[in-house]
Amino acid sequence: MTAVQDAGPGADAGGAEGAPPEGTSVMADLRSHLRKSKAGIAGIIICSLFALVAVVGPWLPFLPDPSKQSLPDKLTPPVGWGGTWSHPLGTDQLGRDILARLIDGARISLLVSVAAVIIAAVLGTALGLIAGYIGGRIDTLIISAADVQMAFPGVLAGLILVAAFGPSVWLVIIVISISSWMVFTRVGRGLVFTLKTTLFVEASELSGASSRRVMWRHLLPNLVSSLITLSVLELAAAILSESAFAFLGFGVQPPRSSWGLMIQQGRNYITDGWWIVTFAGLAISVVVLGVNLLSLWLQSFNDVAEREQIILERPGG
C-alpha cells in the first residue's frame, strides 16, 4: 500500500511497493527481485514455454498431424516403455500421436482460460471501481451480487447452462468468467476504499475532475499491479476449471482436442494405455504449477498478503 502514497496524480504504476530507491524503474526492480527468486524464474520459464508452444504449435516441423489416425499404431507405448522415437509419448486408441495432440490441445486449453480471465478481470475491476468509488446503493447492489456469486460457484452455473444450451467453448469461457469476476470486484473495491481518501484523489476531485476521469485516470492505474497479480492467480484456477469442464464434455467437442478432453477419451484405456491420461494430466499440472509459481513470486514482490488471504480462502472455484 505504500506505493499509493508515493504515486502522484496520474502516476502510471503502483507496482513498486515500499518506496523504490530513486532512479529505478518498476521493470528494473522486478528484474532484480526475480534474480533472487528461483520460484519466479521457474514460473516464468514454464509459462513462456507453454505460451510459445501454444502459439507456434501447428508450425513445429517434426510433429505429425495431431488428428492423423493410424490404427496399426494404436496404443503404442512411450519411449522407455517399449515405444520408438517416431511417437515419443506414444499414441492413443486411434493411433494419433500424443505429443502432437498435447501441443494442439495447449492452444484451446490456454486460449479459453486466458480469455475467461481477461473478461472476468475487466468486468470485475470495472464493477469494483464503481462500487468503491460511487458507493451508496450501487455499492450495496454490486457487493450483494458478489456475495450471491460466492454462494453459487462456477461448476453449478456450468451444469445448469450446459443443460439448457448444450456444450460449447463459449459457454465454458462465460462460466469461468462468471465464477471469477467477483474476486476482482472485491479486491478492486477494497483498494479503492483506501485510495479514495488519499491526497491526490481529493486534489483531482477538487480541481473538478469528473467521477469517470478520477476512476479511469487516477484510481485504475494504482490498481493495475495488484490486479495483474490477481489475474495470474485466477489464471491457475481458470486452467483447472477449463480442464474439468472439458473432461466432463462441456467444452470443445471432438475431433478438436484439449487436455481435459484427452483425459476423458483416454480414461477407458487406463489399463493398456496409461500414458494417454497420464501425459495429458501432466501437461495441465505443469502449466498450472508454472502459473502458481509465477503468482507466488508476484505476490512476494508486491506484498498482497491481505489480498492473497481473500483469494486463497475464497469458496467455490
Added chain:
Amino acid sequence: MLRWLAKRIIAAALVVFVVTSLVFVVTHIFTDPATVSLPLEATEEHRAQRRAALGLDRPLSTQYWDFVSGLVVGDLGESFWQSQPASKLVLERLPATLKLVAGATVVTVLLAAPLGMLAAWWERRFADHAVLGFSMAAISAPPFWIGYLLIIVFAVQLGWVPTFGSAGFVSLILPSLAIGLASAGRLSQMTRRGIVEELRKPYAVTALSRGFSRSYTIVHHTFRNVASGFVTMTGWELTRMFTGYTVVIEVVFAWPGVGRLAIHAIENRDLILVQAAVVVLATLVVVTNLLVDIARRMIDPRVDLA
C-alpha cells in the same frame, strides 16, 4: 447470539432464494425444459404439445409461483427422464455425496493440520520446503487426474482397492484422497502461515523463553489461536467439494452421488432433474457457510460476524 443467528439464517435463506430464482430464469426464460428434452429437429407443433403437457404454456408468473411454493415444501418438479419426482431422485443420491465429502474432509484435516504444524516447527528448513512442494503439487494437479493416477497405481497395478463403485469403506479411500489432496495443500499452507505469525507474538515468545519446547508451544498455545481460521478454511474447502470436486470425482470413480446424477441428467436432456440437483447443491453450500460462521463464532467469541 440469538439475534445474530436469526440474522444469519435470514440472510442465508435470502441467498438461496436469489440463487434458485436465477436458476429459474435460465431454465424457464432463456429456454425451457420441453425444448431441451426434444431433439433439435422436433416440429414446433410437437414442442407446443410437450410444453402444454409440462404446464409450460401457462404464464411465467404462475410457473414461478409454482416453482417457489414447490421449493418451500421440497417439490422440485418431475424428472422427465426417470418419470419420478426430481427431489426424490436427488435425495436418494445425497448420502453418497455426503459420504464422499466427509471422507475427503477427514483426509484434508488429517493431512493439513500435522503438515502445517510440521512446516511451522521447522520453519525455513527442509521439512518446510517439502510441505510447500507438496502443497504446490497438490493445488496444481487437477483432482480428476489425481483420481486416475490413484486408480492406475493402487487399483490397476497393485490391485489393493476396487477401481469403481461404492462398495463399503475401502472404495471411499481413493476418491477421498483425490478430493482431499488439493484442499490439504491449501489448508496446510494456511495453517503454517498462521502458526508462524502466532509464534512471533509476545505470548508465544514468553512460552518459548520459559522453556517450553517449540513443538509444545505450537500444539498447546498457537494452534488454538489458528483453530478458528482453520475451521473457516475447512468449511470453505467443503463448499468447493460440494460444487466442484465431487462432480468430477463422482464421474471418475463411478460414484453414485448427486454430481454424477446431474451429469447423467444432462446427457438425457432432463433439465428439471439438473435444476433439482443444482438447487440442492447450492443450498448445501449456503448451509455449509452458515454452519462455518456459527462454528467460528463458538470457537472464538471475539469474532464479530455481523
